[in-house]
Amino acid sequence: MIKCESYWLRCPTCGNKTRVKIRTDTELKNFPLFCPKCKHESLINVKRQQIVVIEPDAKTQSR
Incomplete structure (x- = not known):
């Protein structure tokens, strides 16, 4: 069993x-x-405990 x-x-x-x-x-x-403290939402990928922030494209920012 892996811990x-x-x-x-x-x-x-x-x-x-x-x-x-x-x-x-x-x-x-x-x-x-979503961060409850700074009220900022980030789109991320996580693999092997490494967090990569994905930059939103122009279409999602204009909404």
Whole structure:
């Protein structure tokens, strides 16, 4: 049995904890991460505990 630790995702904007907890083997694609402190939403990918922020395209920013 493999032991999987879990940790809180941190906001890429302010660095505070969000309400999302993931395990070390979790993979996320195009995940909308919302920070309750700075009220900012980021679109992220997570693979092997590495968070990559996806820049929104011009179509989603104009809404």
